[in-house]
Amino acid sequence: MGGELIIRGGRPLNGTVRIPAAKNSILPLLAATLLCDGPVTFEDVPALTDVENSLALLRGVGCGVSSRAGRVRICTPRRALSVLPEGPARAMRSSVFYLAPLLHRAGAVTMPLPGGCRIGARPIDIHLDGLAAMGARVELRGGGLTLKAPPEGLHGVDWKMRLPSVGATETLLMAAVRARGVTVLRGAACEPEIEDLARFLGKCGALICGAGTPTIWVQGVRALSGTSYTPIPDRITASTLAGAVAGCGGRLELENCRPDQMAPMLALLKRAGCQIESRDKGLVIRRQGSLSGGGTVYTGGYPAFATDAAPVAAAAFLRAEGETRFCDRVFENRFSCAEDFARLGADVRREGCCLVIRGVKELRGCALRARDLRGGAALVTAALCAEGESRIFGVEHIRRGYEDIAELYGRLGADIEWAGW
Ligand code: UD1
Numbered sequence: 001m002g003g004e005l006i007i008r009g010g011r012p013l014n015g016t017v018r019i020p021a022a023k024n025s026i027l028p029l030l031a032a033t034l035l036c037d038g039p040v041t042f043e044d045v046p047a048l049t050d051v052e053n054s055l056a057l058l059r060g061v062g063c064g065v066s067s068r069a070g071r072v073r074i075c076t077p078r079r080a081l082s083v084l085p086e087g088p089a090r091a092m093r094s095s096v097f098y099l100a101p102l103l104h105r106a107g108a109v110t111m112p113l114p115g116g117c118r119i120g121a122r123p124i125d126i127h128l129d130g131l132a133a134m135g136a137r138v139e140l141r142g143g144g145l146t147l148k149a150p151p152e153g154l155h156g157v158d159w160k161m162r163l164p165s166v167g168a169t170e171t172l173l174m175a176a177v178r179a180r181g182v183t184v185l186r187g188a189a190c191e192p193e194i195e196d197l198a199r200f201l202g203k204c205g206a207l208i209c210g211a212g213t214p215t216i217w218v219q220g221v222r223a224l225s226g227t228s229y230t231p232i233p234d235r236i237t238a239s240t241l242a243g244a245v246a247g248c249g250g251r252l253e254l255e256n257c258r259p260d261q262m263a264p265m266l267a268l269l270k271r272a273g274c275q276i277e278s279r280d281k282g283l284v285i286r287r288q289g290s291l292s293g294g295g296t297v298y299t300g301g302y303p304a305f306a307t308d309a310a311p312v313a314a315a316a317f318l319r320a321e322g323e324t325r326f327c328d329r330v331f332e333n334r335f336s337c338a339e340d341f342a343r344l345g346a347d348v349r350r351e352g353c354c355l356v357i358r359g360v361k362e363l364r365g366c367a368l369r370a371r372d373l374r375g376g377a378a379l380v381t382a383a384l385c386a387e388g389e390s391r392i393f394g395v396e397h398i399r400r401g402y403e404d405i406a407e408l409y410g411r412l413g414a415d416i417e418w419a420g421w
Helices: 023-035 049-060 086-091 093-105 125-133 166-177 192-203 235-248 259-271 307-319 338-343 373-385 395-399 405-411
Strands: 004-009 013-018 040-042 064-068 071-075 108-112 137-141 144-148 158-160 182-186 207-209 215-219 250-255 275-279 282-287 295-298 323-327 347-351 354-358 367-369 388-393 415-419
Touching: 004 373, 004 395, 013 235, 013 405, 023 040, 023 049, 023 071, 023 093, 023 166, 023 192, 023 235, 049 064, 049 071, 049 086, 049 093, 086 093, 086 108, 093 108, 093 125, 093 144, 093 166, 125 137, 125 144, 125 166, 166 182, 166 192, 166 207, 166 215, 192 207, 235 250, 235 259, 235 282, 235 307, 235 373, 259 275, 259 282, 259 295, 259 307, 307 323, 307 338, 307 354, 307 373, 338 347, 338 367, 338 373, 367 373, 373 388, 373 395, 373 405, 388 395, 405 415
Parallel strands: 013 250, 158 182, 295 323, 367 388
Antiparallel strands: 004 388, 004 415, 040 071, 064 071, 108 144, 137 144, 182 215, 207 215, 250 282, 275 282, 323 354, 347 354
């Protein structure tokens, strides 16, 4: 997919935005529908390319799928096909979420090794080791992967995760809900999207305790029903918008968002001079004066500062008064946007896993290239803060996680448009 974004920056952002369902919730939730025997409907689903690829995977294994105006309905077949279609499976890392559901629904699964953002090595050993401990046979051949369930199905296990991987916790949760017996996952990740998956599975009849904490207990059940479900709002989209208004100035009201799930981001912006008012299901963020440096920010597993929010937060601080340092130990290449920040005139340098920013008075628009999803969104923020015109290439990365970023910021007063489609 080609195309580019053209942004003439320097305008404040003002208005109201309704935050859609979280990408990182809806992707595992779509895969989890293969565990259910009845139809499943999701509401509030954004039109992202990762969602389109997920629907293509579901269709490819035999599901009936309909999608209209944010409502997605999935009907699973009695017996699904076990081979994931190559194109969409390669296009995103989230194809790994189909391993556990297809082991139950088809008894086996074959897929290419998953793709996704190039922000680090991102192996899937924890997913595979956990599934193997539950009885799956794992074969790695060439660029592909085949897993087979034993004839009697997967069994429960008491298992300690090597590190708290978000995706692997979700994979093993999906495997455990229909495995024979009890599973205990120790050292699990605690992200709200994991709790969301557990809440959905619970609505379908799964027996889960402790999701959102490091120890999760699951009593496997024979069958799960269908249901209708609205996933939690996207805390990274909300953080992106909060970062953008902090960088550009103005006032944004974010509806359908959970301030408690983005507390470290809001604390940083408040410390730096933004006014933030948390509401029951939303927040108002305002930046009128100048932004001061944010000190040192360490990312980590929830409830620490979200790694995905680090680049979009960093973009806000390029013109702050003083120094801000973002240190990310989750992914080796989190700040691929640093060189493009510098091209805009920012004073940034990478020190190991940290990005060190010394605020400058002015950024000047230029040609930029998005290299991953959140780095790409960070370049949009930086270009919105810069004087003059920027062109952003590599926008296919941004479309994986933001429905229509030009329409979104355009509505808030930015001068931004798509070109070359
Ligand atoms: C999920 C999110 C992603 C977010 C990340 C960390 C989704 C769809 N994506 O990604 O947006 O940035 O959590 O919050 O929810 N690791 C291994 N082996 C594995 C799995 C992971 O070594 O089998 C390593 C990774 O390389 C990384 C760390 O564990 O260094 C954390 O990764 P993980 O939590 O698994 O991230 P994802 O689930 O891929």
